[in-house]
Amino acid sequence: MSSPPPPPTSTTATTANNNYNASCSSSSTVLSRKCFNSDCTDVKSRKGWRLRSGDFAELCDRCASAYEEGSFCEAFHSRASGWRCCESCGKRVHCGCIVSIQAFTLLDAGGIACLACARKSFVLTSNPAWSPLFYHASFPERLKDLSVKSWSQLAGSGPVPWRQAPSLFNPSATPAMQSELQTRMPYEVDRLNTGETFSAPSLEKRKVEDFSEKFINGNLRIRLRDIVENGNAGIIGEEQSQTPSSLMEDASAQQFGISLPYKSLSESNSQIEGSVNALQPAPPPPFTKHFHGSLHNGVDSSVDGHIRNGKPRTDARGRSQLLPRYWPRFTDGELHQISGNSNSVIKPLFEKMLSASDAGRIGRLVLPKKCAEAYFPPISQPEGLPLRVQDSTGKEWIFQFRFWPNNNSRMYVLEGVTPCIQNMQLQAGDTVTFSRLEPEGKLVMGFRKATSATPSDQDNETSQIGNGVFTKGDAELDHSPWSKVDKSGYIAKEVLEGKSSIRKRKSSTLGSKRFEFEEYEDAPVLGKPTIFATDNVGQKVQWVQCEDCLKWRKLPANTLLPSKWACSSNTWDPERSSCSVAQELTAEQLEYLIPSSVVASKRSKDARKEIDRVEALEGEGLDTLANLAILGEVKRRFKTLMMKREKKQSEKEAETKQSEKEAETSNQRRSRRSLLLRNCLTMNPRPLATQGSESGSPNKKKTVSEGSDDDPKRMKSSTSPFKGQIDLNIQPEREDELSPGSDSGGGMVRMLQDATETYLRMQRFLSSDGDNNPSGNQMLSSGGTGEKTSDATMRGSSHQDADKDHPSAFFHERIRSSYLIDKYALNRS
DNA sequence: TGTCAGCATGGTA
DNA sequence: ATACCATGCTGAC
Numbered sequence: 001m002s003s004p005p006p007p008p009t010s011t012t013a014t015t016a017n018n019n020y021n022a023s024c025s026s027s028s029t030v031l032s033r034k035c036f037n038s039d040c041t042d043v044k045s046r047k048g049w050r051l052r053s054g055d056f057a058e059l060c061d062r063c064a065s066a067y068e069e070g071s072f073c074e075a076f077h078s079r080a081s082g083w084r085c086c087e088s089c090g091k092r093v094h095c096g097c098i099v100s101i102q103a104f105t106l107l108d109a110g111g112i113a114c115l116a117c118a119r120k121s122f123v124l125t126s127n128p129a130w131s132p133l134f135y136h137a138s139f140p141e142r143l144k145d146l147s148v149k150s151w152s153q154l155a156g157s158g159p160v161p162w163r164q165a166p167s168l169f170n171p172s173a174t175p176a177m178q179s180e181l182q183t184r185m186p187y188e189v190d191r192l193n194t195g196e197t198f199s200a201p202s203l204e205k206r207k208v209e210d211f212s213e214k215f216i217n218g219n220l221r222i223r224l225r226d227i228v229e230n231g232n233a234g235i236i237g238e239e240q241s242q243t244p245s246s247l248m249e250d251a252s253a254q255q256f257g258i259s260l261p262y263k264s265l266s267e268s269n270s271q272i273e274g275s276v277n278a279l280q281p282a283p284p285p286p287f288t289k290h291f292h293g294s295l296h297n298g299v300d301s302s303v304d305g306h307i308r309n310g311k312p313r314t315d316a317r318g319r320s321q322l323l324p325r326y327w328p329r330f331t332d333g334e335l336h337q338i339s340g341n342s343n344s345v346i347k348p349l350f351e352k353m354l355s356a357s358d359a360g361r362i363g364r365l366v367l368p369k370k371c372a373e374a375y376f377p378p379i380s381q382p383e384g385l386p387l388r389v390q391d392s393t394g395k396e397w398i399f400q401f402r403f404w405p406n407n408n409s410r411m412y413v414l415e416g417v418t419p420c421i422q423n424m425q426l427q428a429g430d431t432v433t434f435s436r437l438e439p440e441g442k443l444v445m446g447f448r449k450a451t452s453a454t455p456s457d458q459d460n461e462t463s464q465i466g467n468g469v470f471t472k473g474d475a476e477l478d479h480s481p482w483s484k485v486d487k488s489g490y491i492a493k494e495v496l497e498g499k500s501s502i503r504k505r506k507s508s509t510l511g512s513k514r515f516e517f518e519e520y521e522d523a524p525v526l527g528k529p530t531i532f533a534t535d536n537v538g539q540k541v542q543w544v545q546c547e548d549c550l551k552w553r554k555l556p557a558n559t560l561l562p563s564k565w566a567c568s569s570n571t572w573d574p575e576r577s578s579c580s581v582a583q584e585l586t587a588e589q590l591e592y593l594i595p596s597s598v599v600a601s602k603r604s605k606d607a608r609k610e611i612d613r614v615e616a617l618e619g620e621g622l623d624t625l626a627n628l629a630i631l632g633e634v635k636r637r638f639k640t641l642m643m644k645r646e647k648k649q650s651e652k653e654a655e656t657k658q659s660e661k662e663a664e665t666s667n668q669r670r671s672r673r674s675l676l677l678r679n680c681l682t683m684n685p686r687p688l689a690t691q692g693s694e695s696g697s698p699n700k701k702k703t704v705s706e707g708s709d710d711d712p713k714r715m716k717s718s719t720s721p722f723k724g725q726i727d728l729n730i731q732p733e734r735e736d737e738l739s740p741g742s743d744s745g746g747g748m749v750r751m752l753q754d755a756t757e758t759y760l761r762m763q764r765f766l767s768s769d770g771d772n773n774p775s776g777n778q779m780l781s782s783g784g785t786g787e788k789t790s791d792a793t794m795r796g797s798s799h800q801d802a803d804k805d806h807p808s809a810f811f812h813e814r815i816r817s818s819y820l821i822d823k824y825a826l827n828r829s
Numbered sequence: 830t831g832t833c834a835g836c837a838t839g840g841t842a
Numbered sequence: 843a844t845a846c847c848a849t850g851c852t853g854a855c
Contacts, residue, residue, distance in 0.1 A: 840848085
């Protein structure tokens with residue numbers, strides 16, 4: 001950067017400084033009331049950007065104003081390094097600090113573009129139909145558009161270097177990720193994590209999937225965190241119109257079964273307010289975001305599918321090829337409520353519309369293979385793993401995540417979902433969503449009622465759940481853009497992809513079931529999202545934002561708009577049919593239009609209602625019943641397996657007698673069985689990092705080959721607290737040791753009883769202990785968020801830790817052992 | 830006979 | 843042609 005930086009504009013801090021870093025570091029512990037800005041001696045009073053620690057830089061009014069106005073860097077960092085010129089307009093942009101980190105975008109050809117220019121180059125050619133997809137209420141306008149455009153280009157128009165977008169999203173990486181992101185593009189990070197290397201052509205080939213993958217894998221997640229917790233996270237508001245996202249949050253909650261009681265919503269919202277206010281208001285319509293399976297690599301991939309297992313667990317391609325119908329479509333509200341805990345980042349994983357089979361009595365939810373492999377723990381055995389999932393009310397469920405061999409592939413299912421689905425009152429056509437709270441690593445299961453698409457149903461839903469911006473009967477409800485925009489956004493995306501996805505989806509995914517049409521029948525297609533409100537004379541109106549100037553114009557509430565709308569189309573108000581005409585609303589009024597505080601208050605109250613409602617519905621007894629149901633299922637399964645095993649064992653014994661005549665062959669078999677059994681018994685406690693390689697190729701032969709009779713480490717690696725109950729010295733030749741009543745632990749039945757008691761005790765403990773998850777594991781663990789296991793290794797402990805921590809996991813450990821014995825017996829026969 | 834677990838089949842992308 | 847996945851089918855209980 002050759003040009004000298006502009007002079008400071010702040011009257012408070014007249015001396016530019018190079019001590020920003022020092023300022024940052026010293027600020028990590030803000031003990032005084034002094035402004036975060038080390039060059040300022042005023043008293044802090046407002047929140048600024050988000051710090052790596054997760055806190056906020058607390059600034060004095062003036063510094064905060066400078067920050068909000070986007071002049072902070074000019075004021076305080078003018079002599080710092082990192083100033084560059086926009087390749088387009090030449091405007092100086094600071095690219096070297098956390099404050100300005102989102103004020104520019106990196107250009108493919110090198111150099112940077114300020115967001116205004118980037119926006120022009122991207123947005124003006126963008127298909128506005130995309131807007132709903134990523135239009136984040138609290139995204140700075142520029143970023144919203146950029147994200148939209150970048151995404152739409154990539155996802156909808158063939159090969160586009162994805163790099164043009166990621167820079168928009170990586171800057172606000174969470175603390176642990178930021179440094180890495182600042183030095184590596186997400187794609188590189190991704191590749192680092194996956195260990196993959198790609199040539200440029202291969203990169204091109206990956207186009208859509210690649211970007212979506214990056215986009216969702218880490219970056220957007222990061223953004224969401226900032227959005228949720230910070231509101232802007234260092235975004236310099238150059239243009240007008242930012243808005244709190246809270247308006248849509250309520251509404252989204254209406255139709256999305258999310259209301260986590262982690263913390264006071266008002267509290268969390270206050271955080272949003274604190275920084276959202278930093279942005280000039282301009283309420284974008286509430287939209288649904290699409291997390292295209294994606295955003296899964298980048299930094300987060302290290303947390304998710306990579307580091308978690310110590311090595312790449314899933315074919316990145318597989319992850320990136322999630323079908324659009326599984327792309328999670330979360331609204332801000334959904335995300336916010338899921339991540340109600342300020343320390344939690346919600347990472348949308350995927351969603352699935354329930355099929356008749358899924359919602360049926362069988363209790364098996366078929367999981368999309370790619371999703372299962374990408375987001376759930378690796379399983380190498382068909383019986384899979386118990387999976388602990390928290391629902392939208394904070395209640396935890398235990399499902400059996402497993403697969404069936406199918407052709408040469410697998411069919412993944414979640415078993416035991418019936419209680420949960422019934423609890424959520426879901427049916428075929430409804431959608432369940434899976435996301436993950438981080439750093440807790442908890443799996444969170446939400447839902448979206450298909451019937452919310454219809455006004456009447458939506459109304460009912462609103463009434464039922466009892467929260468939201470709009471009250472039941474409110475005329476705006478019928479026009480509430482939340483669900484509709486959600487759906488239209490979904491539709492829009494697929495249309496852009498050149499697929500008649502709506503019909504395809506209906507026919508392919510759901511056949512010709514009635515609910516297929518329920519979901520979309522009332523959804524507007526590609527309509528311009530607007531904000532409905534009542535003006536000062538009590539008339540229903542809607543506010544729409546001009547595509548070109550971004551000014552908000554008031555239109556009659558019943559007006560249907562095309563997806564692209566500009567001031568020139570404002571035939572309802574000719575005086576404001578030009579972009580040159582000032583916006584009718586002041587920023588302040590816009591803020592009032594979406595009064596975050598009111599929303600927060602209301603939301604908090606409504607969230608409380610929802611919690612109360614759920615609690616009233618469930619009662620403590622239902623908790624127990626649910627647990628018992630889960631346990632019952634485990635028992636049943638155990639019983640079945642036991643019976644099978646006994647039968648096969650008897651057959652095997654007969655065979656063994658015969659085979660003993662063949663001494664040489666017999667010895668070989670014993671050796672094999674010994675290997676298998678020891679591997680079975682030691683597989684669970686092994687660190688996932690070890691298991692990861694195994695899970696990556698679920699090949700039983702590999703399991704056998706990995707084992708070794710003379711591998712004492714394998715045996716010693718067992719750390720399960722229940723391990724003591726398992727005779728690790730069991731000799732395969734004496735399989736009766738595992739049979740009921742004859743094993744060294746007093747019999748499988750007794751073990752089952754013991755484990756049942758332990759399980760119930762633990763359930764009681766968990767119930768009384770609130771939501772404490774010592775392992776922070778999303779899998780079946782002792783469950784909760786008590787201790788943060790933010791490091792990926794801990795999260796990566798996955799089901800091994802879970803197994804050892806949970807009695808039902810113990811069941812499965814036993815089951816798995818017996819199952820494998822069965823399998824082996826079958827293989828032998 | 831009903832339920833369940835697991836596999837097979839066939840439609841769809 | 844292939845993989846995915848919804849669901850049908852079958853055997854066991």
